[in-house]
Amino acid sequence: MNGLDLVNWQCLYSAADVKVCLKKVHTLRYAEEVCYDNTLIIKPFSSGLEIGSSNWRISGPRRNLMYLTSSVFESDHTMDFDYRSLQGSDVILFSDCSYVHNTEYKVPCTSSASLSSDCYSDRANNAAELLSDNSESLKEMQKIGFICSCAVNSVKAGGCVLISIGRIGSSLVLLEQLSLMLDSSDLKIPIFLLSTSAEEMLAFSNVIPEWLCNQRQQKLYSGEALFSHTELLGAKKIHVFPGVDSPGLINAWQEPCIVFSPHWNLRIGPVVHLLRRWRGNEKCLLVIEHMMDTDIALLPFKPLAMKVLQCSFLSGIRLDKVQPLMEKLQPKIVLYPEDSRIRVLPDDRNLYTILYYTKNETVRIPCLRNEIEAELSKDLAIGLKPKLLKNGSMAIARVKGKINLNLGRHLLGPVPEPSRTFQHEDEKDLMDVVSVENSRIFQRRGDLPVLAEKSSRIFHNRVVHWGSMDPSMLLVALEERGINGTLVKHETSSGFSCKIHVSEPNKAVIDISGSSSVISTGDESLGALILEAVSSTLDSI
Amino acid sequence: MTIECLVLGAGQEVGKSCVVVTTGGKRIMFDCGMHMGYQDRRRYPNFSLIPGSNDFDTAITCIIITHFHLDHIGALPYFTEVLGYQGPIYMTYPTKALAPLMLEDYRKVMVDRRGEKEQFTAQQIQGCMKKVTAVDLKQTVQVDKDLEIRAYYAGHVIGAAMFYAKVGSCTVVYTGDYNMTPDRHLGAAQIDRLYVDLLITESTYANSVRESKLARERDFLTAVHKCVAGGGKVLIPIFALGRAQELCMLLDDFWERMNLKIPIYFSAGLTIQANMYYKILIGWTSQKVKDAYVTRNAFDFKNVCDFDRSQMTAPGPCVLFATPGMLSGGFSLEVFKQWAPSEMNLICLPGYCVYGTVGNKLMSKPKQIILDDKTHIDVRCQIHQLAFTAHTDSKGIMDLIKHVSPRQVVLVHGERPNMEILRERIKSELTIECHIPANHETVSVPSTQIVKVDMTKAFIKHNTSMMRRRVLDDIIEGNKTLTGLPSKVAEGIIVMEKGKRAKIVHQEELLPFLNTKEHEVHCSYCFPVYVGIQSGEVSMAKKSEGLSIERDSKGSSMQKDLDALSAERNLKAFMVEKDSRSLLERDLEALPAERNLASSSGTEVAIEIDQMSEKSEALFAERCLASLDRHPLLHLLFLKLKEWIGEVENIQELYGCIQLNSMCIHVCGNEDCPYRTEPAKEYDRALFFCCSWSWVDEKLARRVVSFMKDLDLSCD
Numbered sequence A: 001m002n003g004l005d006l007v008n009w010q011c012l013y014s015a016a017d018v019k020v021c022l023k024k025v026h027t028l029r030y031a032e033e034v035c036y037d038n039t040l041i042i043k044p045f046s047s048g049l050e051i052g053s054s055n056w057r058i059s060g061p062r063r064n065l066m067y068l069t070s071s072v073f074e075s076d077h078t079m080d081f082d083y084r085s086l087q088g089s090d091v092i093l094f095s096d097c098s099y100v101h102n103t104e105y106k107v108p109c110t111s112s113a114s115l116s117s118d119c120y121s122d123r124a125n126n127a128a129e130l131l132s133d134n135s136e137s138l139k140e141m142q143k144i145g146f147i148c149s150c151a152v153n154s155v156k157a158g159g160c161v162l163i164s165i166g167r168i169g170s171s172l173v174l175l176e177q178l179s180l181m182l183d184s185s186d187l188k189i190p191i192f193l194l195s196t197s198a199e200e201m202l203a204f205s206n207v208i209p210e211w212l213c214n215q216r217q218q219k220l221y222s223g224e225a226l227f228s229h230t231e232l233l234g235a236k237k238i239h240v241f242p243g244v245d246s247p248g249l250i251n252a253w254q255e256p257c258i259v260f261s262p263h264w265n266l267r268i269g270p271v272v273h274l275l276r277r278w279r280g281n282e283k284c285l286l287v288i289e290h291m292m293d294t295d296i297a298l299l300p301f302k303p304l305a306m307k308v309l310q311c312s313f314l315s316g317i318r319l320d321k322v323q324p325l326m327e328k329l330q331p332k333i334v335l336y337p338e339d340s341r342i343r344v345l346p347d348d349r350n351l352y353t354i355l356y357y358t359k360n361e362t363v364r365i366p367c368l369r370n371e372i373e374a375e376l377s378k379d380l381a382i383g384l385k386p387k388l389l390k391n392g393s394m395a396i397a398r399v400k401g402k403i404n405l406n407l408g409r410h411l412l413g414p415v416p417e418p419s420r421t422f423q424h425e426d427e428k429d430l431m432d433v434v435s436v437e438n439s440r441i442f443q444r445r446g447d448l449p450v451l452a453e454k455s456s457r458i459f460h461n462r463v464v465h466w467g468s469m470d471p472s473m474l475l476v477a478l479e480e481r482g483i484n485g486t487l488v489k490h491e492t493s494s495g496f497s498c499k500i501h502v503s504e505p506n507k508a509v510i511d512i513s514g515s516s517s518v519i520s521t522g523d524e525s526l527g528a529l530i531l532e533a534v535s536s537t538l539d540s541i
Numbered sequence B: 001m002t003i004e005c006l007v008l009g010a011g012q013e014v015g016k017s018c019v020v021v022t023t024g025g026k027r028i029m030f031d032c033g034m035h036m037g038y039q040d041r042r043r044y045p046n047f048s049l050i051p052g053s054n055d056f057d058t059a060i061t062c063i064i065i066t067h068f069h070l071d072h073i074g075a076l077p078y079f080t081e082v083l084g085y086q087g088p089i090y091m092t093y094p095t096k097a098l099a100p101l102m103l104e105d106y107r108k109v110m111v112d113r114r115g116e117k118e119q120f121t122a123q124q125i126q127g128c129m130k131k132v133t134a135v136d137l138k139q140t141v142q143v144d145k146d147l148e149i150r151a152y153y154a155g156h157v158i159g160a161a162m163f164y165a166k167v168g169s170c171t172v173v174y175t176g177d178y179n180m181t182p183d184r185h186l187g188a189a190q191i192d193r194l195y196v197d198l199l200i201t202e203s204t205y206a207n208s209v210r211e212s213k214l215a216r217e218r219d220f221l222t223a224v225h226k227c228v229a230g231g232g233k234v235l236i237p238i239f240a241l242g243r244a245q246e247l248c249m250l251l252d253d254f255w256e257r258m259n260l261k262i263p264i265y266f267s268a269g270l271t272i273q274a275n276m277y278y279k280i281l282i283g284w285t286s287q288k289v290k291d292a293y294v295t296r297n298a299f300d301f302k303n304v305c306d307f308d309r310s311q312m313t314a315p316g317p318c319v320l321f322a323t324p325g326m327l328s329g330g331f332s333l334e335v336f337k338q339w340a341p342s343e344m345n346l347i348c349l350p351g352y353c354v355y356g357t358v359g360n361k362l363m364s365k366p367k368q369i370i371l372d373d374k375t376h377i378d379v380r381c382q383i384h385q386l387a388f389t390a391h392t393d394s395k396g397i398m399d400l401i402k403h404v405s406p407r408q409v410v411l412v413h414g415e416r417p418n419m420e421i422l423r424e425r426i427k428s429e430l431t432i433e434c435h436i437p438a439n440h441e442t443v444s445v446p447s448t449q450i451v452k453v454d455m456t457k458a459f460i461k462h463n464t465s466m467m468r469r470r471v472l473d474d475i476i477e478g479n480k481t482l483t484g485l486p487s488k489v490a491e492g493i494i495v496m497e498k499g500k501r502a503k504i505v506h507q508e509e510l511l512p513f514l515n516t517k518e519h520e521v522h523c524s525y526c527f528p529v530y531v532g533i534q535s536g537e538v539s540m541a542k543k544s545e546g547l548s549i550e551r552d553s554k555g556s557s558m559q560k561d562l563d564a565l566s567a568e569r570n571l572k573a574f575m576v577e578k579d580s581r582s583l584l585e586r587d588l589e590a591l592p593a594e595r596n597l598a599s600s601s602g603t604e605v606a607i608e609i610d611q612m613s614e615k616s617e618a619l620f621a622e623r624c625l626a627s628l629d630r631h632p633l634l635h636l637l638f639l640k641l642k643e644w645i646g647e648v649e650n651i652q653e654l655y656g657c658i659q660l661n662s663m664c665i666h667v668c669g670n671e672d673c674p675y676r677t678e679p680a681k682e683y684d685r686a687l688f689f690c691c692s693w694s695w696v697d698e699k700l701a702r703r704v705v706s707f708m709k710d711l712d713l714s715c716d
């Protein structure tokens, strides 16, 4: 180690920093929805890995994304992987990288690529079976059982057992099983928990029924403690101390014993002290989790005579379950980490788009929807006056309302009428002014529809016509209104143009080009009739 | 669509809460309680009134139980095990854990008391509870595709919840019992501002405002202390769960502080086991109790021990918590018979006592209680009514209604006279419609209804004026900022196509969306107006008026510059005027060089004009000048029109034209103008005006034209 490395030995954060930081954390329960910025709805679901671990759904107005982390289908401590609630996600960001560290996983055979289509229903059934089988949790229980029997054998032989695993749920189950096995072997061996957070963790794990697996919840209903350590503490079978120097530890200490003291790379805390004490004793046993560099972790304690048991707990979705899971969830797009092992997964049916992501690179996810799913109040919908378009397949109507954004959903509702009872004084004055104005207009201009014009201008409601004008259709429409016209066509530099000349009942010219019609007449009633005819041959709103 | 609210129990009374809400093809039963005051069939809700009651599984979508009190859950085993309902049932974790204790306790009392034929067996209680799905607070549960429910903290007892249910766009909140002020072990009720269609709320204390909690606690402790200090026995008839734990915490604390050694007993059945549940469920208590659990679980009572039957007649002071509450029978009634005749003793009645129970009779402080023909009990002991209750008072109810902001309110779980007073307050102070249905009555409430549509981004963007605050605080505020931000009147066009979801687009998007182009419909009319002089003399007239504009457009270059300048200035002002946009486009179109500039639509026009090259600017100025040439008569016309129309109309004079809505009036010098229907020569002393307008302004334009035709623009 040279001087440069020492620079990294600075304090990253203090206990106070941690406290301040956690104060900023907004906690949610499973399936609780929280809305951010009135646009995004965030909702966690149990992932089954550890107590409280979650997969997260983030729903925006135009798509929703599922952040799928390391998940365990069935657990004997934590609430199961709630995968059913993940259905209906547009995008799944698959970030379960547990297989990278786990040697147990095998890449599934790729021969299924040759499956014919009639096998699909079969496969779907198999998928459901595969997802709901409990072989995983059985296997985990077997592992725990194996650790227990190794530990019991060690203490029977007079050795001590040091268990340094960081998985909280698994530790609690191991603690339970171990004490059961000691009881059944009629061994009076004390179990010590040496950790600064052990006391709190034990107390906490017994007051959170809503975060635990089904079997543990059943214990709540029968009035039993969720984990048996409450009882074990009462019976003085387990002893909890923050560290090796805690007062009272000396008096309670007794060897052989079993000690739980987690540290992820065996460098800090009571685990160091105890490893030094027991490393030379071949009767003793060290239980650690599978790690990348066991040799480096154990290096300071060499030569090591004590036995070492390395175990790996299930820490994610098994590779062979990834595809059945996706079939069940039916996303539109799945993002996998750029990793050859995931790449081998057969995808013969293109049920969804697969994209790959890598470190420090932004992946653009194609837009799935251009529009925003929204709501229209029935009050407004009833008031609509739809108009069938000339092509016959669509109807359109103007709609006017007030957009309300609530919980990320847009609702177009009626414009609230100004309430008479709560009218503001100023508002009232304004109303008076308006009505005076109106009466003046009507006096001056008789029957002019001033109000209608006014409001149409306020809301920029320009009446729009579209479609191409068919002069012969217009002639028919004119005829229906008792107007006879003669059609004069002529080519212009910019394309087609034509005129309809009307001489009866009065003079008028209709100038038609591709994009406009100009009606020219001095006769007001004739003009109105022609307008009507023109309008009827076009689509408009 | 409406929300039908059928009250099967707790209508203008307290007891057997059961409200069946039907909407959007779903039917939810809120609570399934029993009435403690009746022993006949009236104790259960009359389930046969539920439409389709021959098959409850199809008739009812789900049952929601708010809390473990028997008046809310007492009939559930009967409904599931005897009447055979198999569908989903929801309640919170604590309620699922504690309800069987309450039910079992009640079952025993019923069987023990009169050897009554049991309504349901212990096994049936277990069977019933197996069908229950436990939910967490705020967990949004999808009961089925269309029904969503969510629990909110209600205070009252551990695990008590208010439930929000949403069917399509119909929303309901059913409160169950709740408490708006925190007590010794529970927090206050908490709910989001949900703006529901219907709020069904309890109204036990519809017309009372409670005084301070501290004073009431002190009164209780003083009464108990006085009794035991005088060697008396204190009987607190109570239900196993809820108030028992709260009072126990209070007494345990007091005993510690006063260093008292007098025993506090829990009668068997109640109890220590119940406290075990409380210890696990500490996460559902108040923050204060929760925070302390690692060092000491608040439900580890130091001074409390189990009661042995033989101690009933033993001498010496003690405090006894005995079930059931309200002295409705069982052990507490037995103890009451023993202890009531002594003046030294004290009976504390915590909370509400249902009509028909001994507890209810005691509230009027009678000298004697007649249980039946053979049993008359002399009541000489002190009676202390605990004024504190886990129900909200009228202020709390009003606060909750104000907060939830429902469209209508239904009051249940209360007494009619008080409910009537509260109803009037809700109507007058909150202007919210309020109902107090009696049992078996149905209230129909309209619901907000919505249609699912798509909206385009442009439509939303153009029609909402909201300020986004991208502050981290928003996450923390979370639900508090859910209310819609201020919005303006939105206008768009809804496009409906068979088999597709309707889509609302912005007006400007419609034509591109339909893959078509606008077809403009204009009217144009070129006609003479009497001016009193030869058209050839116009320029002379102008000069005589002293206006310095040269008829020759190549006149004084300085003047031209000035005019160009003013034209530009006008142009700027003009661009602001959005309504005049179409005119500007047309004007520009007339200039061949600028044709390309004018083809754009919408507000972009202004931007493009900004980018006009200097050359085209000059061209434009020239053209404006050409129009300005004839300014005097146009201006005169403008003044006359303005006078005729009045200030209120949007009339403007721009270079070379008068603009009125879409109508545009030019002086026309083109003798072959296609819009002239009459030949020019007949009108030597007239000036032609070319008018054009969009067809929407037809009526207005025609009136303007006829006004102009009658006009005399001669200079006098």
Ligand SMILES: [Zn+2]
Residues within 6 Å of the ligand: B067, B069, B072, B156, B177
């Ligand atoms: Zn209650």
Ligand SMILES: [Zn+2]
Residues within 6 Å of the ligand: B017, B069, B071, B072, B177, B413
């Ligand atoms: Zn109640």
Ligand SMILES: [Zn+2]
Residues within 6 Å of the ligand: B525, B526, B668, B669, B670, B673, B674, B675, B676, B688, B689, B690
């Ligand atoms: Zn003209």
